[in-house]
Structure formats: structure tokens, C-alpha cells
Amino acid sequence: MNRTGRCACGAVTLEITGEPIGTRQCWCRQCQQIAAGGPTNNAMFKVEDVAITGDLASSTWAAASGNTLTFRFCPSCGTQIHGQSSARPHLVTVRLGALDEGHGLRPEVVIWTDDAPDWAVIDPALERFPRQPPPPPGAS
Numbered sequence: 001m002n003r004t005g006r007c008a009c010g011a012v013t014l015e016i017t018g019e020p021i022g023t024r025q026c027w028c029r030q031c032q033q034i035a036a037g038g039p040t041n042n043a044m045f046k047v048e049d050v051a052i053t054g055d056l057a058s059s060t061w062a063a064a065s066g067n068t069l070t071f072r073f074c075p076s077c078g079t080q081i082h083g084q085s086s087a088r089p090h091l092v093t094v095r096l097g098a099l100d101e102g103h104g105l106r107p108e109v110v111i112w113t114d115d116a117p118d119w120a121v122i123d124p125a126l127e128r129f130p131r132q133p134p135p136p137p138g139a140s
């Protein structure tokens, strides 16, 4: 299944082939900062499966996991497009909000629940990791 996506202003578009290696919801502090206090919801794809048009701005942070995370976003509207970890440079973590409707993806795993605020509502049916989980099968 091919998926498409776009930022809020339309300057950045995505075209994704192939299925994600895994999907996750992340409650780390840095994700809360870029996601207005909530978690980020993400799908990991191989770099070569994600084609992006339009300019991206980027920034890097030292992630709670100890890795360096580069995150990319539309410089015009600020929509987060994807992140990329120094631990797995062959993967990109695409923000589900950047995908067009009908993408059919949902978080399968919730991570960094130790950092979630006490009002967070976390699906009890999902597997949880209080901190950084091991990489999903097929990520290496």
C-alpha cells in the first residue's frame, strides 16, 4: 500500500512505499515539547521508502535514549514530518500527523510512559515501555 502525506500548508509532500517496520507512541519530554504537550505518534519506515518534496528545516537534540535525534519539519508551517536517530540512520520515523487520511496506521507500542503527565490517557491494550524500548524486529 502506498501512502501520501503533506504538511499543514502543503509546501511539503510525502510519498511512501512499503510497510512500516513498527509504529509507536512516544511520551518522552522532547516529544511533548514538539507535540503541544501530548505524545508523538510515529511510524518507522526505511529511508528509501519515503520520498519527500519541498524544503525541510531540521534541528537535532540529544534524545533521552542517549542517541542524537534529527527532526525535520516544514519551515513555513512547522508541521513535524519525521525524525531520524543516529542509532538507526537507515530508518525515518514519520509523524502520523503528516500522513493523509486513510493511512490505516495506529500506534502499536507506547514508550517513555515514565515521562507522561498524570492526565495522560494511554490505551491499556497497547504494550508499554516505561523508557526506551528495544528496536522493533526488522529495524537493524
Ligand SMILES: [Zn+2]
Residues within 6 Å of the ligand: 007, 008, 009, 010, 011, 012, 074, 075, 076, 077, 078, 079
Ligand atoms: Zn508546511
Ligand SMILES: [Zn+2]
Residues within 6 Å of the ligand: 026, 027, 028, 029, 030, 031, 032, 040, 112
Ligand atoms: Zn519521544
